[in-house]
Amino acid sequence: MAQIPALIRVFTFLSFLTIGGGMAAFPEMKVQVVDVHRWLTNEQLVHVYSTGQMSPGPNMMMVAEIGQLVAGFAGAAVCALAFFLPTGVLTFGVGRLWKRLDKWPWRSSIQKGLGPVAIGLAVGGLIIFGKTAITNWITVVLALLTFIAVNRTKINPALFILAAGAVGVVVLK
Amino acid sequence: MALLGICLPAFVFMVLAGIVYGQHSVRPWATAGLRGVAAAATGLLAATWFQIGKKSLKGVYDAVFVVAAILGITYFKVGVPLTLLVVGAFAIFAYRPHVKHEKPAEETEEWLRSLH
Numbered sequence: 001m002a003q004i005p006a007l008i009r010v011f012t013f014l015s016f017l018t019i020g021g022g023m024a025a026f027p028e029m030k031v032q033v034v035d036v037h038r039w040l041t042n043e044q045l046v047h048v049y050s051t052g053q054m055s056p057g058p059n060m061m062m063v064a065e066i067g068q069l070v071a072g073f074a075g076a077a078v079c080a081l082a083f084f085l086p087t088g089v090l091t092f093g094v095g096r097l098w099k100r101l102d103k104w105p106w107r108s109s110i111q112k113g114l115g116p117v118a119i120g121l122a123v124g125g126l127i128i129f130g131k132t133a134i135t136n137w138i139t140v141v142l143a144l145l146t147f148i149a150v151n152r153t154k155i156n157p158a159l160f161i162l163a164a165g166a167v168g169v170v171v172l173k
Numbered sequence: 174m175a176l177l178g179i180c181l182p183a184f185v186f187m188v189l190a191g192i193v194y195g196q197h198s199v200r201p202w203a204t205a206g207l208r209g210v211a212a213a214a215t216g217l218l219a220a221t222w223f224q225i226g227k228k229s230l231k232g233v234y235d236a237v238f239v240v241a242a243i244l245g246i247t248y249f250k251v252g253v254p255l256t257l258l259v260v261g262a263f264a265i266f267a268y269r270p271h272v273k274h275e276k277p278a279e280e281t282e283e284w285l286r287s288l289h
Contacts, residue, residue, distance in 0.1 A: 017253045017254065017257070019257060023218060023222070024253065025253060027246050027252070027253055028252060028253040028254070031252070044198070046211045047194070047198070047207040047210070047211060048190075048191075048194070049211075049214065050207065050210045050211040050213075050214035051187070051190045051194070051207075051210065052187065053210075053214045053217055053218070054186075054210075055182075055183040055186045055187055055190075056182045056183055056186060057179050057180055057181075057182050057183030057184075057186075058179065058180060058183055059183075061180065061183035061184055061186070061187045062187055063187075064183075064184050064187040064188055064191070065187040065188070065190050065191040065194065066191075067191075068187070068188050068191025068192065068195070069191050069194065069195055073188065076184070076187070076188045076191060080180070080184055084180065088176070105270035106265075106269070106270060108268070108270070109265050109268040109269050109270060110265055112264075112268040113238070113261065113264030113265035113266075113267065113268045114261055114264065114265065115229055115230075115235070116229075116230060116234075116235040116236075116238040116239045116242070116264060117238050117239075117241075117242050117256075117257065117260050117261045117264050119222065119225060119226050119229070119230065119239050119242075120238060120239040120240065120241065120242025120243045120245075120246075120260070121242050121246060121253060121256065121257065122222050123222055123226075123239065123242075123243050124242060124243045124244075124245070124246030124247050124256075125246065126215070126218050126219060126222060127243065127246075127247050128246070128247060129214075129215060129218070130215045130219075132211070133208075133211035133212055133214065133215045134212060134215060135208070138212075139208065139209075139211075139212035139215075140212075142209055142212035142213050142216065143212045143213065143215045143216035143219070144216060145213075145216065146212075146213040146214075146215075146216030146217050146220070147216035147217075147219050147220045147223075149216075150216065150217055150220035150221070151220050151223070151224070157217045157220075160213055160216075160217065161210050161213045161214060161217065162210075163213075164209040164210055164212055164213030165206040165207070165209045165210040165213070166206070166209070167209050168205045168206045168207070168208050168209020168210065168212070169202050169205050169206040169209070170205075171205075171209075172205040172206075172208045172209055173201050173202060173205040
């Protein structure tokens with residue numbers, strides 16, 4: 001319970017960094033959760049983030065699992081609210097303003113400029129994530145197979161993740 | 174209500190995952206399974222961003238800003254806020270509205286008129 005104010009502070013801050021998607025905030029999440037507050041280890045954070053990829057709904061609801069591990073159900077609830085509420089309100093406000101700025105010349109500049117930056121931030125986050133997740137040739141193969149399967153098929157990606165988990169139980173012990 | 178309908182199942186799923194993870198994460202089979210899950214999640218995320226990049230990136234400027242943001246995060250380690258601020262500012266400036274010297278404020282005037 002003593003961690004609740006820190007959880008609110010950290011996840012409210014992180015919510016404003018999710019430009020283009022949750023992965024953009026992953027590097028800062030690692031700094032805050034692993035290095036600053038030591039709530040989880042690096043490997044635990046990667047595990048929690050990976051589990052989030054299987055969740056039915058927003059993948060970034062994985063913040064609730066972090067809260068659950070740190071401070072139980074109250075932690076899960078405050079993390080989810082702190083993470084989703086500010087950006088939800090902001091998106092609603094900016095969405096309305098954005099419509100009004102339809103003919104503002106800089107609108108297109110902001111859209112064109114922030115698009116590649118958001119992709120770069122997410123790929124940067126993915127590289128940091130991958131450094132912990134990819135540890136040997138088996139994990140390389142699992143990542144590559146998933147990459148190819150997701151690009152070439154329409155099968156629910158959660159099934160590939162579950163299958164990789166089963167493979168992991170057998171060969172990564 | 175719609176938002177709650179989308180978020181609630183994910184919230185319940187992640188809370189349950191947290192409880193199970195808290196109880197079993199020390200077991201070797203659980204850690205091994207999660208290593209497999211993490212590897213596949215890397216592939217999934219890479220595929221997602223590969224598809225987004227393929228659709229939305231165009232030209233040299235875009236490539237430069239993608240690389241600059243990646244380097245800011247992974248090589249210079251300046252953090253997400255500073256990378257976003259610096260690279261974002263340069264990127265927006267690079268795509269600034271074309272300034273017409275003969276009619277300097279034409280686009281802005283048009284926008285201001287549209288507000289009335």
